[in-house]
Amino acid sequence: MADVSKILKGINKLPALPASAGRIITMMSDKHVDLGEIADIVRLDEALSIAVLHYGNSVHYGRPGREFDLRECLVRLGGDMMMKIVLQQQVGTLMERGGEAFGLRRGALWRGALGGAFAADHLGKRHSGSDSELCFLCGMLRDIGKLALDMHYGAEYVDRVAKHLEPSMTFTEAERSAFGTDHAEVGAELALRWQLPSRIADAIRFHHDPPAHEPEHDALFDIVHAADILCLWAGLAIGQDGLQYKLVPHVRKSLGLSRRDAEVEIAMLWSKVQEVEESMDMTTNERAA
Amino acid sequence: MPATPARTIKTATDGKIVIGVGDLAVSNEPSTHLITYALGSCIGVTIYDPVAKVGGMLHFMLPSSKTNEEKAKNQPAMFANTGVPLLFKGTYDLGAKKERLVVCAAGGAEVLADDGHFKVGSRNRTILRKLFWKNDILVIGEDTGGSISRTLKLCMADGTVSVSTKGKEQVLWPT
Known part of the structure; x- marks a missing residue:
């Protein structure tokens, strides 16, 4: 019980967030995109360069029949897309082997991270402000x-x-019962240790239980929570915790999410995840869900 | 009904064929087993003809292709109404007979505290029952609902279907 200090002490053993990912996160938070700096990060990393070439020449971005080089791809994709590609690759390196503590198969934690990113991105675009x-x-x-x-x-x-889990209990409640904390709280603490902005840490902290009322309510937390549930429905990153999480009641209304919207998102998520895995030369079906 | 894609017949690796999400496979190779992992609200369906020793497995994600018609053309196994007919046709092409088929299903779980609006797992279970009822197909073994994750396995040598949850395995067929 109440093993929080031990867990947090263990966090010090984690690999550090890659410096380039930290820099990209700062750019995203500050809303200041430096395409030159992103290009420098990409040029120094072979795997990243390959991913950029893949995206830059995909049918979504390029004209068929002409192959673009790295410099052209960087320009064509633009700063926002480049930031996402760098993050996918850098955070992917960190998470690709993770998930053992939740009984996830290799690659599933990363696949869930990607799915959550795309779902939250779409929900964010739909939600004004x-x-x-x-x-x-x-x-x-x-x-x-x-x-x-x-x-x-x-x-x-x-x-x-x-051993603490009851059928009507959420997995996070059982985590708190067993350890005095849960993976959302531990993740928020890790984000703070990585010196990420406190709003990002709070989005991680509240991703299973976003506050419904002011002043704690934040649409960002609702969006990340909904993205997490969409990933569960899509079968991304389901471990031994199963679907033992709750859909917080106020979120559907605050985001105006219909059943059809949800099903369209679910159908889209796997395609987006597969596209990234192909760009990173990861095989989806070999480690399928 | 769409034509059966060639990819429904797959090659086993280390004696197993892994069925991903929104995917299906059929086989007549007795040394193989078909397996799909981490079924949540998705449903895994197995069919097996014990005489022809032909079987197949589908892992569908959503009830209806109306959600995304374009996606359904490229990946019909993602949806129940397009995936189930393909699964059956795939086994018929290998010599299975409808009247001999043993049909099992697992998955269709729900998140907790869904206020009844979404019910993805429940809707998946409902459409599957409707599809089978319309086509006069009986489900012999079933383990669906709840909030748990399941792994579904079909052994092609004898048609044994088993479901594993949190390290515990139960046999759905033979009963």
Whole structure:
């Protein structure tokens, strides 16, 4: 019980957030895109360059019949898209092997991060006044707490939580019952240690339980929560925790989310995830859900 | 009904064929088993003809292709109404007979505290029942609902269908 300090101490053993990802996150938070700096990050990284070439020459961005080089791809894709590609690759490196503490198959934590990023991005674009880039970022990072729990407990974590889990209980409630904290809180603490802005840390903290009322209410938290639920429905990143999470009642109304909207999003998510995995030379079906 | 895509017959790796989300496969290779992991609100369907020793598995995500007609053309196994007919046709092409088929299903879980508006898992279960009822097909073994994650496996040697949840396995068929 109340093992929080031990868990947080274990966080120090985590690999650091890659410096280039930290720089991109700062650009996103400050709304200041430096395409020259992004280009420098890409040129120094072979895997990133390959991903940029893939996107720049995909049918979505390029004209058929002509192949664009790296410089042309950087210009064609633009700053916002480039930031997303760098994040996908850098955060992917961090999360690709994660998820053991929740009984996830290899690659599933990363796939869930990507799905959350795309779902939050779409929801952010639909919701007036929301910053879709920030939504993308928070959707991607929402489960970083699971990385810390991997390093501290490994597969033992889910087994210990399972002993406290009742059918009507959410998995986060069972985590708190077993350990005095949960993966959302641990993730928020990790984000603060990575010196990410406090609003991002709070989006991670509240991704299973966004506050309904002012002054704590924030549409960003609602969006990240809805993105997380959409990923569960899409079968992305389902571990031994299953679907034992609640859909917070105020979120559907605050986002104006209909059943049809949700199903369209679910159908879209796998396509987007597969596209990224192909660009990063990861095979989806080999490690399928 | 769309034509059966060639990709429904797949090659096994290490004796197993992994069915991804929105995917299906059929087989007549007795040394193989078909498996799909982490079924949440999605549903896994297995069919098996014990005489022809032909079977198949579908992992569909959503009830109806009306959600995205374009997507359904490229990936029909994503939806129940387009995936289920393909699964059956795929096994018929390998010699299975409808009257001998053993049909099982697993998945269709729900998140907690859905206020009844979305009910993705429940809608998946409902359309599957309707499809089978319309086509006079009986589901022999079923493990659906709740909020748990499931792994579904079909052994092609004898048609044994099993579901694993949190490390515990139960056999759906033979009963």
